[in-house]
Amino acid sequence: FYSGVGFIPTSFVTVGLLGVVAWGAVILALLMSVLSLMRRRAESSKANVTLSLLVGAAVYLTAYHVLYVPGPALSALTFMFFGFLVAGELLTGSVRERVWAPSLDPWKYYVSVGVLTVFALLILFGGLQFARTLVSGMLVNRSVTIYNSTQNIENASRSVNTALKVLPANDRAHRAAIELGLLQLKQLIILTSTIQHGLTAVSIESTNYQNWLSLARLYGELAGVGVEGAEERARSAYEEARKSSTTNPYPLLALAQLDLLKKDESSARANLLSALELKPNLAMALFLLSQIDARAGNLAEAAKSAEEVVRVVPEDPLGWYNLGTIYYVSGKYENSTAALGRAVGLKNDYANALFLLSASYAALERFDDARTALREVIALNPSVTSLPEMLARLEKGENPFAPSDNNAVDQ
16 A cells, blocks of 8 residues: 555655644644634625635545545646635735745845745756656556557557656556556467467477478568568478478468568569469469569450469459459450449448549549449548549539559459
């Protein structure tokens, strides 16, 4: 426990005699304010009513500090009310104003100025320290909210680290950092355990290609997020899987995907072609090959691969969208409307396909159909401000799509 009954009783123990004197003076001053107010209770002036409210608020907040442990914001509010109360009593004449002027004696003058300067610096330092404590605490609270709402350890840790930069002595921030570190350690332990399962599987039965594929997929996922050394281990595991099952195309397909992560399209193409020799209707290999050919400008070959994809998996909207995109870039707008229409038929909220379908209709000067498709895109993406402008041009019978523009709205 960091506190006893309440904040003020705890300060008697933690601060010692200074805490007793400080809070004792505050409580005594409040009692005097209450007594002064009671002596003037017969008065019903507006100032007296305001003063009564200030005294009541100050007494309530002080009592709260006696019974409970408030946060920094409530403590700040308490001292603000103390200040308001002092100002109110001065204005109403409840307390006498005392003016202290430095002595004209040079020695006493310098001592007085020195004392005042030290006192002012102490107040300034205390205020800055309090502000740092308040901001640091708010950042810790923010980290808790971030983690509870998103489970994002990285963002939560960033907020805690900022809190520690603001106030390195914030023990609560250090505790939060420990908790987040334990969560990260737990994830690392789970990952290590998962890798160990994969290694154990291949050590038990190294001739089973499925064991190697499972281990390779794990390393492949790690390679995808940039873990050092994961790609090499994934490749090694896929090669072992190939040795265990020479007629299986999936290790070659996976190697091609690793090549694409490195943007090595030449090696990826070679691996995809090798995979297709083993399984000519491997849809994923055909899909990736069509994209490689399209990026290389070999649209005829890209279209052949894409056509084979939709023949193998006719219910996949992505395959039809891919084919429609290649047709559109090739200038085959009739074919692109057919392919993209099929994609939209399979997935009616496919914004990318609808956008390119609108462009295909516009290229064929079928502006009514183009407007209909683009309106659906706008309904799915109301925040994209450029779409209404394009629709306005279609309303005028103009084609707002560049002939080579195959950009779509992300959905």
